[in-house]
Amino acid sequence: MSDVYVMGVDMIKFGRFPDRSVPNIGAEAALMALDDAGLGIQDMQALYCGNLGQANAMVGQRILQEIGQTGMPVVNVANACATGATAFREAWMSIKAGMYDVVLAVGVEQMGKGLLGGAGGGEGIPKEGLLGSGTMPCVFAEAGMEHTKEYGTTFEQFAKISVKNHHHSTMNPKAMYQIETPLDEVMNAEMISYPNTKLMCSVNVDGSAAAVLVSEKKAKELGMARAVKVRASALASDPYTDRDLVMPDVNACTRLAAKDAYEQAGIGPEDVNLVELHDCFATAEMLHYENLGLCKDGEAGKMIDEGHVELGGKVPVNVSGGLLSKGHPLGATGIANIYEVCTHLRGEAGNRQVEGAKIGMTHVIGLGTACGIHILEKTN
Amino acid sequence: MSETKPLPVVDFLKIPEDGNPYLEGFRCKKCASIYLGERNVCSKCFARDEMEVIKLTETGTLHSYAIVFRSFPGIDVPYISAIVDLDGGGTIKGNLINIDPDPDKIEFNMPVKITYGDALGRKDTEGNSYLSYFFEPA
Numbered sequence: 001m002s003d004v005y006v007m008g009v010d011m012i013k014f015g016r017f018p019d020r021s022v023p024n025i026g027a028e029a030a031l032m033a034l035d036d037a038g039l040g041i042q043d044m045q046a047l048y049c050g051n052l053g054q055a056n057a058m059v060g061q062r063i064l065q066e067i068g069q070t071g072m073p074v075v076n077v078a079n080a081c082a083t084g085a086t087a088f089r090e091a092w093m094s095i096k097a098g099m100y101d102v103v104l105a106v107g108v109e110q111m112g113k114g115l116l117g118g119a120g121g122g123e124g125i126p127k128e129g130l131l132g133s134g135t136m137p138c139v140f141a142e143a144g145m146e147h148t149k150e151y152g153t154t155f156e157q158f159a160k161i162s163v164k165n166h167h168h169s170t171m172n173p174k175a176m177y178q179i180e181t182p183l184d185e186v187m188n189a190e191m192i193s194y195p196n197t198k199l200m201c202s203v204n205v206d207g208s209a210a211a212v213l214v215s216e217k218k219a220k221e222l223g224m225a226r227a228v229k230v231r232a233s234a235l236a237s238d239p240y241t242d243r244d245l246v247m248p249d250v251n252a253c254t255r256l257a258a259k260d261a262y263e264q265a266g267i268g269p270e271d272v273n274l275v276e277l278h279d280c281f282a283t284a285e286m287l288h289y290e291n292l293g294l295c296k297d298g299e300a301g302k303m304i305d306e307g308h309v310e311l312g313g314k315v316p317v318n319v320s321g322g323l324l325s326k327g328h329p330l331g332a333t334g335i336a337n338i339y340e341v342c343t344h345l346r347g348e349a350g351n352r353q354v355e356g357a358k359i360g361m362t363h364v365i366g367l368g369t370a371c372g373i374h375i376l377e378k379t380n
Numbered sequence: 381m382s383e384t385k386p387l388p389v390v391d392f393l394k395i396p397e398d399g400n401p402y403l404e405g406f407r408c409k410k411c412a413s414i415y416l417g418e419r420n421v422c423s424k425c426f427a428r429d430e431m432e433v434i435k436l437t438e439t440g441t442l443h444s445y446a447i448v449f450r451s452f453p454g455i456d457v458p459y460i461s462a463i464v465d466l467d468g469g470g471t472i473k474g475n476l477i478n479i480d481p482d483p484d485k486i487e488f489n490m491p492v493k494i495t496y497g498d499a500l501g502r503k504d505t506e507g508n509s510y511l512s513y514f515f516e517p518a
């Protein structure tokens with residue numbers, strides 16, 4: 001099977017674009033990624049398009065109606081917050097399978113404001129606030145409090161993650177926000193679901209990101225100088241766990257995908273130089289330090305306390321600002337984090353550059369549950 | 381529609397004609413996994429047609445929780461969203477009541493019991509009342 005390379009990748013600056021259409025937002029990133037690869041839409045053999053909000057509305061085809069209708073096969077993908085990563089992975093698989101040499105993956109989302117999630121719904125009466133809460137800040141607060149129960153992790157430690165990611169975003173012009181948020185400001189912000197304050201919740205934004213994936217043969221033809229090698233692409237659904245009927249298990253699913261990804265790449269967590277992981281809430285990031293093997297179980301609090309996950313630390317996490325400050329346009333997030341890691345591996349990340357980065361990891365997880373992990377490697 | 385007899389808030393809350401309400405589970409005879417709501421296949425061990433209907437126990441311990449300060453419009457806050465492991469197996473989620481919504485007051489693994497009561501005055505479009513379950517410190 002051919003190795004697969006990212007030849008072009010880009011994202012738009014995340015923001016709020018209520019006057020634009022979803023395909024229009026997606027088309028912008030698609031053109032940017034094509035330009036980055038030095039290719040045109042006529043060179044693409046297939047399009048894999050990730051979007052959640054209009055999952056039944058042929059977003060991929062409508063993107064091509066804006067940038068070039070070649071008649072290529074289009075697959076529209078929806079997989080909760082792993083949507084973008086799944087589209088990227090489908091593109092990767094099509095090259096692995098030997099079907100194509102050059103394919104395009106796009107992730108795009110237009111979000112409303114406000115709380116995501118909700119309990120039950122359906123028939124009868126609303127269950128929200130009656131049988132607990134199905135809002136996302138609460139669901140991830142409950143997951144974080146499991147860690148507190150097990151290891152004594154504190155509200156302050158969770159809050160420090162948000163301080164870190166907001167700090168990182170001040171160096172990322174494509175992030176929604178570039179604002180420092182000191183610890184007291186994070187902890188004193190409006191409490192949404194304890195222990196997640198408003199500044200510990202990801203930002204609902206509109207956005208898009210896209211990547212051009214190529215076979216090794218095509219990469220050599222185009223030139224390897226800025227190519228990034230895909231060392232692993234893993235996707236897992238939630239394995240059975242005892243509480244998963246009432247408590248979506250982001251841990252077991254991530255651990256399953258991480259194990260697969262490390263095995264594919266033939267490396268261990270100690271070989272990873274930077275990670276973009278799914279910090280939909282500050283409480284979630286804490287769990288994933290351990291789920292991804294960046295530290296031993298029970299040591300996540302120490303990772304943030306001792307600065308290991310900051311820019312300049314042992315394994316910087318979410319130097320883009322993460323979902324907490326860069327923003328979280330659901331379907332775009334999985335490709336946007338691939339853009340971030342590729343930018344570091346190419347040595348093009350400006351003042352947030354992780355020095356000497358050779359291998360990076362991306363991770364997303366959508367409740368329901370889907371976890372997508374990619375390991376990427378610098379080629380020269 | 382009778383105004384006097386409330387409906388169950390979820391299918392697995394049973395209200396017998398005579399006797400007290402209870403929560404119903406489905407237990408796999410092969411691996412003892414417990415599910416809420418009727419099913420025929422076990423998603424843990426994949427056994428088919430091995431489910432038995434059980435009454436869930438009404439005591440348990442607090443596994444995890446969050447204190448909800450912002451919910452959807454019209455929902456009273458704050459409240460405690462709690463995950464409870466039942467003593468007889470199974471895990472359910474609900475509101476923890478009769479305790480301050482304060483992390484200093486709430487202890488992990490604290491014993492809780494299930495109580496039943498009106499669904500906070502909520503009615504469906506036909507005006508029916510509902511019976512819900514809650515957790516409270518045991």
Ligand SMILES: [Zn+2]
Pocket residue numbers: 408409410411412413422423424425426427
């Ligand atoms: Zn079973």
